[in-house]
Amino acid sequence: MSQRRRPTQVDIARAAGVSQATVSLVISGGAASGQVAEHTRQAVLDAAAELGYTVNAAARSLRGGRNRLLGLYTFESVFPVDQRDFYFPFLLGVEEATAEFGYDLLLFSSVTSGERRIYSDGINRLKVADGCVLLGRHIDRAVLADLVHEDFPFVFVGRREVPGVELSYVAPDYVGATRDMVRRLTALGHRRFAYLRPADHQEPTRDREAGFRQGLAEAGLPDQPVHELPDDSPGADAELAALLAQWLADGVTALLVEPKEDDQAIVALERVAADAGVRIPEDLSVALLGDPTRSSAPGPVRDWTRFTLPREDMGRAAVGLLLELLDSDDGPRQLSVACAPVDGDSVGRPR
Amino acid sequence: MSQRRRPTQVDIARAAGVSQATVSLVISGGAASGQVAEHTRQAVLDAAAELGYTVNAAARSLRGGRNRLLGLYTFESVFPVDQRDFYFPFLLGVEEATAEFGYDLLLFSSVTSGERRIYSDGINRLKVADGCVLLGRHIDRAVLADLVHEDFPFVFVGRREVPGVELSYVAPDYVGATRDMVRRLTALGHRRFAYLRPADHQEPTRDREAGFRQGLAEAGLPDQPVHELPDDSPGADAELAALLAQWLADGVTALLVEPKEDDQAIVALERVAADAGVRIPEDLSVALLGDPTRSSAPGPVRDWTRFTLPREDMGRAAVGLLLELLDSDDGPRQLSVACAPVDGDSVGRPR
DNA sequence: GCACGGTGTTAATACGTATTAAGAACCGGT
DNA sequence: ACCGGTTCTTAATACGTATTAACACCGTGC
Incomplete structure (x- = not known):
């Protein structure tokens, strides 16, 4: 050549x-x-x-000037090209909207020195693109602050807070969706709840919990116990079994679970309930606060009662918001996207 | 902002x-x-x-000078982000190798004026990237010639010929794989064959047919009939049924089929054979010259005897070849990738 | 004292594009 | 004929960085 x-x-x-x-x-x-x-x-x-x-x-x-390139970067360790990846539908939505708006999509997936990073030797790699959609649960907040300080246009998918700076993001309304789920359960007659959440305290987790407390307050119910999802260590099943026994002894009739990005905890919950002879939903109603991932466990897949976040739509909305940022001198913006309820069959009237 | x-x-x-x-x-x-x-x-x-x-x-x-961007462009009308898309594994391989070599991947999926094109107002959009991997069955040969004339570095996935210019490509060895399939069938005792191919005459189709004729020549067999896969018009099943009847009357014991990118023809073949009371492989052995797509038809999926092309590996090899082109002053290069045999259960000894 | 080599710094320039104010040409109205 | 407005093109400049040859200074050797 x-x-x-x-x-x-x-x-x-x-x-x-x-x-x-x-x-x-x-x-x-x-x-x-x-x-x-x-x-x-x-x-x-x-x-x-x-x-x-x-x-x-x-x-x-x-x-x-502009190159008509929009970037996509994830803080997760794996780039979301696997269709089972939680983030894959976001990529589809981003790709679709990017193409429709006449932009090409740049996947920032390059690895240097065994790592994939935004800043390498102080250089912001994302600036090859006009702007960038950012994904991921476990973010580097200092990097986000740096991006804001250098006025680089980006939209984060999900609500995030970084002290001292305001971020642009497109976020599911987890507060509202969780409150609505509690409202629905109390309408069915449930008065005693348990709540399982991931161990970290990321904003999506805090939003769902805020919605839980709002729902309880609306129904005039006292505060109810919140627990952390056990990890996948050897004693996890026993820990979950003990929690389950305690809930039943306390009169809990409905369990709210925030799914993690893998289905390990939900599989464990089904196993522990079955071992304890607890039927879902006859003995215990279980509602998921989001979509479970595609099940990797053998056997039929339960149609969980849950709300679903429109991941492709969110990817599309992120692109729309990013293009608005590019075209205006206004400051950071936030957009909230409603979650859709899914009836499923894991919730019924309390015993 | x-x-x-x-x-x-x-x-x-x-x-x-x-x-x-x-x-x-x-x-x-x-x-x-x-x-x-x-x-x-x-x-x-x-x-x-x-x-x-x-x-x-x-x-x-x-x-x-360089932006450390590699592009991906497809001549197909749909960008391969659907996991059922024939080309999706290529994208996965390209993405993986691109990241490993420290480049970011640019998906040229933007649509302007309702179209997606390489040249817009005579300007080659692909040149935002350092080089580009090209995909697709139905290519625009004039565009490929233009890319060669402006010395833009690219690698096509699949063997293609354009008069007057030499292209760089990574291609499956369809000749060898088809010849090996004929060799295998003659070793089982088959002496009379029929062959179904797509109606267009793209290079991959011609390569498979060349391999078919080589296999026959090796076995000292005379030339045997080659037919075109019927399209999906209303009379297609009748047409295929007539062909099947003729083959059986002529003593044909093995059928070779080049799959199209959808599975319509293979579904039709199974339906027509069942209607005619022809069992696969007892009455007629059927070998596919490539991978069938994921079946959209209900019911169990047959494990076809076939060869498979390593699509992800080919995507990776295309990136490797493209980077070699970027780093050297040599001319166009071609790389051949072997196909792997899959035993399946659609081939047996002739009656 | 002069010449040479080494060390350290910098003036000048180039990379390729986008923007803006100025200039030129043309046309129409008075 | 003159003036003002419109259309079109361009000279000049800026964006922020990397590179290179030139320059200044110092030390050493003859």
């Missing part, structure tokens, strides 16, 4: 008999390009095609 | 009492930076830290 110098706008200008500034007006196609006469415009395009011209993305970025 | 100006190397230079060139030497850390005195270097780093300096990647790229 010969390393021929690529043609620049100066080359096009010479070939078309105009100035480089005119070439730029035509090629960049902005509002000012309307000033250019049609015959001049055509001469420039002909010359560009003949010489095989294409824009130098770096030069355009340096000058503050 | 507030428009605060970010600190530049000129600002650092002023704060440290040195020139911008000295700042650049320190920050870029190349071989030449060893010339800078330690106390000067420290003053620069202190000033950079105090002012919150980060490198502008676009300016650095403009000065140096």
